[in-house]
Amino acid sequence: MQIFIYIYCPMFVFGRKTLIFIMLYLIFLAQESAGSSCDGITPDILSRHTGKRASEFEIVSKRPVFDLCEVIVRFRNNFIPFYVARNFLIVGVMFSEAKNISKSAISLSTRQFLKNTYLELKDLLERASAITHAPYKGKVTIFFFTDPGCPFCRRSEKPLMEVARKCQAIIKVLFYPVHGKDDAISAVCKNLSYTDYISRKWTSHKESCQRGREIVEASLVVAKRFGIAATPTFLIVNGREAEIISGANIKAVEEKCLELSR
Numbered sequence: 001m002q003i004f005i006y007i008y009c010p011m012f013v014f015g016r017k018t019l020i021f022i023m024l025y026l027i028f029l030a031q032e033s034a035g036s037s038c039d040g041i042t043p044d045i046l047s048r049h050t051g052k053r054a055s056e057f058e059i060v061s062k063r064p065v066f067d068l069c070e071v072i073v074r075f076r077n078n079f080i081p082f083y084v085a086r087n088f089l090i091v092g093v094m095f096s097e098a099k100n101i102s103k104s105a106i107s108l109s110t111r112q113f114l115k116n117t118y119l120e121l122k123d124l125l126e127r128a129s130a131i132t133h134a135p136y137k138g139k140v141t142i143f144f145f146t147d148p149g150c151p152f153c154r155r156s157e158k159p160l161m162e163v164a165r166k167c168q169a170i171i172k173v174l175f176y177p178v179h180g181k182d183d184a185i186s187a188v189c190k191n192l193s194y195t196d197y198i199s200r201k202w203t204s205h206k207e208s209c210q211r212g213r214e215i216v217e218a219s220l221v222v223a224k225r226f227g228i229a230a231t232p233t234f235l236i237v238n239g240r241e242a243e244i245i246s247g248a249n250i251k252a253v254e255e256k257c258l259e260l261s262r
Contacts, residue, residue: 038062038069041084046073049089060109065094065101072109077227079106079113114226114242118235121222128218130187131173133161133194138168140261142253143235145219145228148187148203149179152248153232157198159250167257169236173197174219176231181216188212236260 041062047054058074068090071082081102083090093102118125125143144160146153164171171194175184189209190202226235226244234245234253238260245252 037064037067037085038071041069041071045084045086046071046082046089049084060113061105063105066096070094070102070105072105074113074227077229079110081106111241111243114235114244115240117226118237118242121225124218125172125174125222128174128215128222129172130175130184130215130219131192131194131197133164133171133173136164136168136170138170138261139238140167140169140257141237142169142171142257143237144171144173145176145223145231145233145235146173147175147177147179147231148183149177150231154198156232156248156250160253161194163250163254163257166254167261169257169261174222175216176219176223176228176233177216178231181213182206182208184216185209185212188215 041059043054043057043059046052046057046059052075056075059071060074060079061072063070065083068083068085071084073080073082080091081093083092083094093100095101129143142160142164144156146157160171163169173194175181175187177184183203183206185208186206187197187202189207189212190196192202196202223229223233228235228244228246230246232246232248236243236245236253236256241260243256243260245256
């Protein structure tokens, strides 16, 4: 027995196979329409809606959300969710079904940004590292952005050695001198070990050298690219993932280091 399904449409009668084809085609069109919500969304569009310079916006990710384009933007070192249409833009957090969908998007975009930036700057990170503490050969490296004149950095120095022991991590020191470059340059020129550096016995007289100036300048370039603007800051990587922890939160550094060492 052959069954026909009729759609009210003048002059046409469709069979089951034809109707299924039409339904699939309509679904395809709907998906295409949803996907197109992000087509053409560029920093220039964000600039037009916000009045800010297009060069200030770094688009990290885009995806269609409820007929809008969710754009995670890195703006002045912050990750901000924008929900964009052709004629308007909404800035803020979006909730759906009691879930903060913006939070998960920001978290994912941040992790991807850090991983991509680390892979891009991996060689420069190594060249900018002034001091290496590597008694262990684990899979995790902690890049310690510090300043010789930073009291919160000093409080982190010895506990960081214990963290490295627990997760078998390598420590690499990069100088981000917010209190002047002279001490940082001097520390590089003296070829200090990590234990010598944290002893502060080397501070009685300063040295200057071209290598010291170059390494400190390279570390400033790296810090800017990662959006680091204060010390201490810890960039923790294992080759597959990267995480930044700002401030002297050694407990958070330890937890992330142990997580990435597994």
